[in-house]
Amino acid sequence: xxxxxxxxxxxxxxxxxxxxxxxxxxxxxxxxxxxxxxxxxxxxxxxxxxxxxxxxxxxxxxxxxxxxxxxxxxxxxxxxxxxxxxxxxxxxxxxxxxxxxxxxxxxxxxxxxxxxxxxxxxxxxxxxxxxxxxxxxxxxxxxxxxxxxxxxxxxxxxxxxxxxxxxxxxxxxxxxxxxxxxxxxxxxxxxxxxxxxxxxxxxxxxxxxxxxxxxxxxxxxxxxxxxxxxxxxxxxxxxxxxxxxxxxxxxxxxxxxxxxxxxxxxxxxxxxxxxxxxxxxxxxxxxxxxxxxxxxxxxxxxxxxxxxxxxxxxxxxxxxxxxxxxxxxxxxxxxxxxxxxxxxxxxxxx
Amino acid sequence: xxxxxxxxxxxxxxxxxxxxxxxxxxxxxxxxxxxxxxxxxxxxxxxxxxxxxxxxxxxxxxxxxxxxxxxxxxxxxxxxxxxxxxxxxxxxxxxxxxxxxxxxxxxxxxxxxxxxxxxxxxxxxxxxxxxxxxxxxxxxxxxxxxxxxxxxxxxxxxxxxxxxxxxxxxxxxxxxxxxxxxxxxxxxxxxxxxxxxxxxxxxxxxxxxxxxxxxxxxxxxxxxxxxxxxxxxxxxxxxxxxxxxxxxxxxxxxxxxxxxxxxxxxxxxxxxxxxxxxxxxxxxxxxxxxxxxxxxxxxxxxxxxxxxxxxxxxxxxxxxxxxxxxxxxxxxxxxxxxxxxxxxxxxxxx
DNA sequence: GTTTAGCACTCGTTTAGATAGAGTGCTAAC
DNA sequence: GTTAGCACTCTATCTAAACGAGTGCTAAAC
Numbered sequence: 001x002x003x004x005x006x007x008x009x010x011x012x013x014x015x016x017x018x019x020x021x022x023x024x025x026x027x028x029x030x031x032x033x034x035x036x037x038x039x040x041x042x043x044x045x046x047x048x049x050x051x052x053x054x055x056x057x058x059x060x061x062x063x064x065x066x067x068x069x070x071x072x073x074x075x076x077x078x079x080x081x082x083x084x085x086x087x088x089x090x091x092x093x094x095x096x097x098x099x100x101x102x103x104x105x106x107x108x109x110x111x112x113x114x115x116x117x118x119x120x121x122x123x124x125x126x127x128x129x130x131x132x133x134x135x136x137x138x139x140x141x142x143x144x145x146x147x148x149x150x151x152x153x154x155x156x157x158x159x160x161x162x163x164x165x166x167x168x169x170x171x172x173x174x175x176x177x178x179x180x181x182x183x184x185x186x187x188x189x190x191x192x193x194x195x196x197x198x199x200x201x202x203x204x205x206x207x208x209x210x211x212x213x214x215x216x217x218x219x220x221x222x223x224x225x226x227x228x229x230x231x232x233x234x235x236x237x238x239x240x241x242x243x244x245x246x247x248x249x250x251x252x253x254x255x256x257x258x259x260x261x262x263x264x265x266x267x268x269x270x271x272x273x274x275x276x277x278x279x280x281x282x283x284x285x286x287x288x289x290x291x292x293x294x295x296x297x298x299x300x301x302x303x304x305x306x307x308x309x310x311x312x313x314x315x316x317x318x319x320x321x322x323x324x325x326x327x328x329x330x331x332x333x334x335x336x337x338x339x340x341x342x343x344x345x346x347x348x349x350x
Numbered sequence: 351x352x353x354x355x356x357x358x359x360x361x362x363x364x365x366x367x368x369x370x371x372x373x374x375x376x377x378x379x380x381x382x383x384x385x386x387x388x389x390x391x392x393x394x395x396x397x398x399x400x401x402x403x404x405x406x407x408x409x410x411x412x413x414x415x416x417x418x419x420x421x422x423x424x425x426x427x428x429x430x431x432x433x434x435x436x437x438x439x440x441x442x443x444x445x446x447x448x449x450x451x452x453x454x455x456x457x458x459x460x461x462x463x464x465x466x467x468x469x470x471x472x473x474x475x476x477x478x479x480x481x482x483x484x485x486x487x488x489x490x491x492x493x494x495x496x497x498x499x500x501x502x503x504x505x506x507x508x509x510x511x512x513x514x515x516x517x518x519x520x521x522x523x524x525x526x527x528x529x530x531x532x533x534x535x536x537x538x539x540x541x542x543x544x545x546x547x548x549x550x551x552x553x554x555x556x557x558x559x560x561x562x563x564x565x566x567x568x569x570x571x572x573x574x575x576x577x578x579x580x581x582x583x584x585x586x587x588x589x590x591x592x593x594x595x596x597x598x599x600x601x602x603x604x605x606x607x608x609x610x611x612x613x614x615x616x617x618x619x620x621x622x623x624x625x626x627x628x629x630x631x632x633x634x635x636x637x638x639x640x641x642x643x644x645x646x647x648x649x650x651x652x653x654x655x656x657x658x659x660x661x662x663x664x665x666x667x668x669x670x671x672x673x674x675x676x677x678x679x680x681x682x683x684x685x686x687x688x689x690x691x692x693x694x695x696x697x698x699x700x
Numbered sequence: 701g702t703t704t705a706g707c708a709c710t711c712g713t714t715t716a717g718a719t720a721g722a723g724t725g726c727t728a729a730c
Numbered sequence: 731g732t733t734a735g736c737a738c739t740c741t742a743t744c745t746a747a748a749c750g751a752g753t754g755c756t757a758a759a760c
Contacts, residue, residue, distance in 0.1 A: 028751095051753095067751080
């Protein structure tokens with residue numbers, strides 16, 4: 001096995017040209033094509049020799065003897081790590097993105113939804129987004145509201161204007177006055193705190209403090225807990241699922257079905273994305289690098305977004321291994337920057 | 351053109367046999383197949399004659415000269431209206447349905463979601479459901495809650511335990527006391543009423559009545575309106591989208607893409623279903639009978655569900671024209687009955 | 701030593717023609 | 731009215747041949 005450093009300048013140029021061409025055409029690329037279409041000033045024979053080397057090193061492969069070469073996962077990896085030149089987005093693409101993001105939406109979920117949508121239409125692949133975990137934002141308000149004699153509604157408003165609520169059934173009746181006292185007690189003790197740091201006082205303590213039946217307090221706290229738990233779950237959004245079908249690698253119906261079925265299982269996709277959130281910054285998973293056996297012909301480009309220095313969610317795009325990495329990466333980076341800015345505005349106090 | 355009444359007993363039997371067979375095999379059915387596989391006691395030649403008649407009358411067609419016959423839309427229509435024998439569900443299917451529906455979910459949306467899911471797995475087609483319009487249920491509670499100096503949260507709880515909320519920004523600061531008065535005023539005036547009958551009092555009137563700045567009242571009422579509007583919108587749920595791909599009529603990738611794209615446009619599907627909600631009871635739209643050009647090879651079986659006598663939502667299944675109507679219809683009827691019963695429990699006062 | 705032209709060879713793809721088979725309509729007999 | 735028989739039609743499948751893109755190797759040129 002030869003070291004990557006030993007890839008000569010020329011080999012790298014040839015590899016890049018080959019991958020660029022393959023990304024465009026989806027057809028195995030021959031030596032003649034490379035020497036003709038792209039001005040390297042080399043004959044096809046020379047390129048043939050170099051390609052034989054590249055194949056031996058594992059960067060490219062031959063589908064069969066008399067076909068051109070196709071990049072391997074290792075080839076793509078090298079391409080993404082060293083050869084890619086970041087594309088600048090077209091002016092109208094930038095405009096599209098900006099106008100979509102800068103609509104001054106007041107809900108963070110809507111913002112993320114929109115961002116995911118735009119990134120899928122611009123790249124032409126499938127995009128997904130994980131709405132933010134709100135556990136790192138502040139709790140703005142807690143309120144307990146009576147619905148009828150035996151049911152109350154617990155509501156919290158988090159930073160980002162996201163509202164979570166939960167209806168709980170009490171085992172004994174409760175007066176409006178009691179509820180009010182409980183409500184303002186919780187409001188006073190909890191609002192303004194970072195959600196994940198919140199320690200809910202014990203039901204007994206509260207009960208003594210404000211003279212409300214402990215059973216009732218217990219139930220309400222349970223509802224509150226559900227609300228707080230709700231801030232941990234983030235929703236998955238998908239856009240442009242059918243974009244996959246535009247690419248020849250999905251011309252096999254069986255494969256299409258497999259992938260679409262996989263995509264409709266939100267839990268799997270969530271797990272897949274969450275796992276990439278550990279490292280921050282943009283990440284590219286090429287082919288078999290991702291965990292899912294069924295998606296070995298796909299690549300995943302993901303990035304976390306956040307507020308200040310804390311990542312709260314992630315989004316990314318899914319496409320065939322032969323994807324236009326340059327374009328995808330540049331679009332993602334740009335959108336991520338905008339999201340970070342906007343979410344800062346929404347999630348932190350204005 | 352011959353009248354439908356003139357279809358002889360024997361022609362009807364042949365038509366039914368043909369459609370039954372075609373539904374199973376998806377292959378054009380020949381005269382020999384009919385005479386052999388199914389005991390009509392007639393030779394293929396006789397059946398050929400009858401089939402020629404049926405073709406002339408428009409119930410069946412020939413894809414090409416030397417192929418068997420295939421039911422036309424008209425044929426399916428006659429089949430559904432007159433020939434179908436309602437299938438009884440298998441015992442384990444009934445069990446599946448019952449245990450899914452009778453989980454005693456407390457939110458109507460979750461119930462509908464589950465029902466839609468189960469109907470898609472049982473039939474093997476794609477199912478969709480429109481969550482109920484809640485405008486005909488009572489408003490249980492209205493509450494106005496202060497989030498910070500300049501923002502308040504308006505919350506309503508409807509019958510069925512569905513909570514809608516809206517955050518509004520005030521143009522002037524507001525005291526907690528004012529909010530409280532406004533909140534209890536609205537609660538007193540509006541709660542207990544059927545939502546669609548609610549007439550919101552004018553801001554001026556309320557302002558005079560409880561001595562709160564009219565600008566503030568105005569803003570809050572706007573939020574309230576958003577909440578009430580929210581009860582009119584029903585959500586669309588889809589299940590088993592990829593089931594479509596199991597059927598040979600969707601072996602063409604282009605068609606698959608078209609249909610999937612159509613399905614991902616929720617507004618179009620909503621409109622499609624809503625239009626069938628006008629008539630109550632189970633409805634079957636066969637082939638070109640539906641409005642959407644792209645879905646001319648599909649059939650739609652829909653039914654409204656409701657509480658008591660008022661329909662509040664709809665659900666249904668989408669499959670190829672060659673679908674197993676008997677099975678679908680029996681499953682749908684059964685589930686509809688269960689939903690009606692359950693939703694009555696959830697939506698009306700207990 | 702590197703590059704290139706030339707050539708034989710491989711192997712998948714396309715094309716055309718032949719074949720098989722399913723199904724029909726019609727006629728004549730039952 | 732029903733059925734057996736037969737000629738005919740048309741599609742789907744199979745086969746073989748031609749095609750062509752691309753390679754590796756060798757020997758000559760730079």
